[in-house]
Amino acid sequence: MKLRPHLLALGTLLACAQAQAYNCTGVSPWAAATAYTGGAVVQLNNQAYQAKWWTQNQSPATNAGAWDVWKSLGACDNVNPPPPPPPPTDTTPPTIPNGLAAGQIGTDRLTLSWNAASDSGSGVAGYELLRNGAVVASPTQTSVVDTGLQADTVYSYSVRAKDRAGNTSTASPALKVKTLASGGGGGGNVAAPIVLGYFAQWGIYGRNYLVKNIDTSGSAQHLTHINYAFGNVRNNRCEVGITQAVNENTGVGGDAFADYTKSFSAAQSVDGVGDRWDQPLRGNWNQLKKLKAKYPKLKVLISLGGWTYSRGFSEASRPENRQAFVKSCIDAYIKGDLPRVEDAGGPGALAGVFDGIDIDWEYPNACGLACGKAEDRENFNGLLAEFRRQLDAVRPGLLLSIAAPAGVDKIRAIDPDKFHPYLDFINVMTYDFHGAWEPTTNFHAPLYGSTADPSTGDVKLYHTDAALQAFLNKGVPAKKLNLGIGFYGRGWTNVPNINQGLYQSGVAAPATYEKGIEDYKVLKTLGWPSFVDPQSRAQWIFNGSTFWSFDTPVQITEKMGYAKAKGLGGAFFWEFSGDDAQGSLIKAMGNGLK
The missing domain is CATH 3.20.20.80 (Glycosidases)
Structure with a gap:
């Protein structure tokens, strides 16, 4: 049957009124400097908002539309908030974790893992790692990286489980581990900044x-590592x-x-x-x-996949x-x-x-050439x-690394917090953010985002800083992250002569091997007018109808400064043949990281 119009309107008003109430008890105020991940709830101006994806410095008050980063949850309503649940009262201690073992071992750090403890009456809430009898970490996962160690030193480790009621198990049997002498490898310990290139x-x-x-x-002479592809x-x-x-x-x-x-x-x-x-x-x-x-310090890895x-x-x-x-x-x-x-x-x-293996899976739990x-x-x-x-x-x-996605949507599909302990470093592919597969010109490898970028949703965060911050927010140590550089550009042609070609329509530009992509060594010789975006710090050239976005030694030097300021492990590039005969781009990377 059909509702009478006035009853239908009343029902709609009631539903809207119910949807607008949100209990803000315990909800923190939004802060511009704080990075929020998808699902985070904040309050601002007595309104509650939920983040749809990773965000920082984007006010919910102005970014809460259907296609924006924040979703409005309604006005705060803290009347008669529900009482907190009573704490667990079970006093049965959890079982003792077993299988404590050392994985990666370096001079100043090592990775330890163990088997999960069985649930007790109050459930296992986490673990405590003891080094020489003292608690040094309280992870919730069954692995941890212990840092700040002395080289060539024996340490005694044990682990115990704890439950939600605060009970702890007896410590596991002790495991003695000796760190490597100075100069040893593995375990994520790389003293010099990494400069890695794909051959x-x-x-x-x-x-x-x-x-x-x-x-x-x-x-x-500027390289520390080579990845052989594929x-x-x-x-x-x-x-x-x-x-x-x-x-x-x-x-x-x-x-x-x-x-x-x-x-x-x-x-x-x-x-x-x-x-x-x-x-x-x-x-x-x-x-x-x-x-x-000829270069004994050089390490070479086989890269699998691509x-x-x-x-x-x-x-x-x-x-x-x-x-x-x-x-x-x-x-x-x-x-x-x-x-x-x-x-x-x-x-x-x-x-x-080969001194190790690099995994270049494009992409786990997401789509590349196949999904x-x-x-x-x-x-x-x-x-x-x-x-x-x-x-x-x-x-x-022996080294183990990965080539990791830089799109925040693809990073969201994996668990860097869980897998980084197994890795010596992570090469974040901070390039190919935009290209001629899109109908609008944009930057191939911007360092930062731009407020003028017409992209929406996750694509608005397609830039180097957002990608690296997404890994840092997941607890990956900065020293394990390498910033990626493309030794090529992405280009469009049939571009209107408006705004120096930026954010305009176009199609893939002609190029040497494949439309829409060209080596730096070719692009540097064109001599077209060059521009730098003040916000994203990206460079492009435009001759009135064709647009190319690519990094020069100037942009690379700025990115290396960013890598040093962030405490990153170093940088890597794809690939050698895009550089000029003098190795100008590689030298900019090596010198910029000193």
Whole structure:
């Protein structure tokens, strides 16, 4: 039946009146300097608001529309607030945690983990870590990083559980751990600022960028790490030795020729010595081995996945698959057991080239070339834990890192607070925030946001500062975070000559290899008018119809200053061949971090 109009109106008014009341007891006032995550509730001007996503310095009073960061919960109503629940009265202590073990061990820090204690009558609320008998941490998770230690020193650890009633279990049996001597690796301990670059396997072809060029450009002396891109993840294994071309529809692909069977001539080789046709390791990997011999402090990691090869991670990370998957990666890249291809490879052929493994899963519990599943969130944590366990079992000091998303929406889909203890560092991909896949010109890698940016929702927070702050808000130590630099630009053409082309319509600009993307070494030669946005600190060039956004040594120097001010571990870049022959961008990074 239908309600009479006046009754319908009365019902609507009552519903609205009910929706406008919110109990603000215990709700903190909004503060501009405070960073809030999605779900946080604040009050301002006697009104309650809830954050939809990460925000800072965005007033609920002016940002609470349908598409804004804040949702209005209604007027504060603190009349007769409900009494707090009585505290638990159960006096049964929780069970003793077991399985206390040390993971990453460094000179000044180490990671400890244990098995969860069983629930008692009042439920397990957290744990207390004891070092030499004194409580040094009270985590809620079953792992913790203990810092501020002395090198080459033995410490005694135990852990006990506590419940919501305040009862604590007996401490677990003591575990004695010795930190590494000064100069040791692993455990997230990297003394010098990190300067890491990706070397693209395929760059030796049309781009004609060889490992030797890392040396001749003067770049090597500024580097601490190289990530070799990419190793394939397929059929729940690290797949090595496939020689057919990449097929993005199937995920099949690889290039054993570039990796370890191509014979480089004396003129192409790092040390001036050409490869023999029958030596077990040739190709890029042998050249990296020679580069490490020339620069002994340089570390090289194999990077697994990337945009095309990430589709295999979701299945490989499942509990029933991950142990064998991780073993296959370590057998190939750390122990060096390569398939025999064209008189190259064999057991141990690659041993000593790679110092660790980088996981570039794009993206867990989100969409890249393929979309993941909700279970990826927890499986990603488990996968990194398994990599850490097996790497440590081979030898201390082997590195484990990830390439992490920079979009706040994708960061929200993972748990940095849970997985960072397993990692030595996290490379946050603070570039590709905007590109010609969008119909409007915008900045490729802005340092900060801009009030003029027409983006809405999470995309409004697509900038470097918001990305890094999202990880810091999750409890990731600043020293484990590396800021990302793109050695290329993103561009549009058919852009109206308005506002120097910024925030205007356009389509992907013509370029050398792929529309809408061009190397710095090409863009620097154009000589077009250049502009810098005062808020985002991003630079762009515009000739009246074509717009390119990219970083120059000036922007990189400013970003390195930001990294130092934030206490970050360092910076990384994609990828070597985008730089000029003098290594101008790499040198700006290295000098800027000193």
